[in-house]
Amino acid sequence: MNGNVLSFTIAIGAFGLFIVCPRMAAMTNLIARNFQFSIYWLVIIGTLLSIPLLLIMTWVIRQWGLMAGLGFAILTDFLSALIISPISIKAGVETFIIALFVVAGNRISVWITGKLF
Secondary structure (H helix, E strand, C coil): CCHHHHHHHHHHHHHHHHHCCHHHHHHHHHHHHHHCCCHHHHHHHHHHHHHHHHHHHHHHHHHHCHHHHHHHHHHHHHHHHHHHCCCCHHHHHHHHHHHHHHHHHHHHHHHHHHHHC
16 A cells, blocks of 8 residues: 555544544533534534634644644634623633633643653
C-alpha cells in the first residue's frame, strides 16, 4: 500500500475519532437537554454548520498558531453561551466554564508532555 494513502487514512481516522470527544458529548447533551430538541437532529445539523467554522479555525491555526486557534474556539464557545443564555443562563455559564477547562487542559498537557519528552 502506498505510504501516503496509509498516512492519509490514519490521519482521517484519528481526526474522525477526535471529533467525538468528551467536550463534544457534554455540549451535545447540554444543548439537547435545555432546548428539548432531538439530539440526533442536533448532531446532524450542527455538524453541517460546524464545517465552515472548522475550516476557519484550521486557517487561523496555520496562520497564527495553536493559541490563536484556541482563541477562535473560545470565541465560538462564548458566542454559543450568549446564544444559549436567554433560554438557560445555567447552560450558558456551563458552556463558558467548559471552554475555560479546554484551554487549561491544553496548557497543562503541553507542559506535562514537555517534561516527559
